[in-house]
Amino acid sequence: MENVSNISKLFYTWIILFIVWLAFTSTLAIEEVITGLIVSLIVALLSFRFFTGTGLGIFAPKKIFYLTQYFFVFIGALIKANFHVAKIVLSPSLPINPGIVEFETKLKSDFAKMVLANSITLTPGTFTVDIVENRFYIHWLEVEATDEESVYKEIAEGFEKILLKIYE
């Protein structure tokens, strides 16, 4: 995962940008497709170094499977989060008990940490305040536990298990 070749990164960037182009133009007319291939290649050449850390390796069937699983876990958590907030906001007593907790992650790559932080932000009652090295600082609307072990179990375990399989 550390030594991904430039070629693989370039092709990955090219493919993603080309898919974005297709989505934006919403047509398969031959001149649009050719223009898209050229334009996305130019942009990919300029930006592939910063665009991705994983390269084409991410398209392996096993990883695609886990990405799909992650997507559904994430959408489920997002919807649950919204009903959770709605419930709190609409109840007259405003049942909150806020605090900032911390835990340590096993993830190593920066990109995976960012994905984890963003996912935590969008799940019920929690959002990421800061990441220092591999420690996450999480603002929690209803603090149920303060020791790291149970905080980790409660907030991050579900996401991290899948992310470890994708990015490590």
Next chain:
Amino acid sequence: METVLLYLGYFFVSLGAAFLFLGAFGIFRMPDFYTRLQAGTKSSTLGAMSLILGVGLMQPEWFFKTLIIIIFIAISNPISSHALARGAYKTHQKPLTDTIDAYEEVAEENDNKKEE
């Protein structure tokens, strides 16, 4: 088929509007900055996503464009709230809490470093 898509679109737009309303209501009711951010982030993300998805279903030729917009919202919204929270803490906005504030030490350490 088109009518089904149209009504599905209406459904998602109404759902989005409802979530955005709840988010605004949450910002109004919550006691301090961080809890307001909690209410704001979550409902504005899902609210905007479902509203835009509804528009995409009503106008099928826009569908893929709206999907791209939804992905951008899903990526950028949490980052902006994260930046707001961190910025607020760095300017000494203390969170309201009865239990624990694990970030306090780190913020103090950073302050000391800056003074040196």
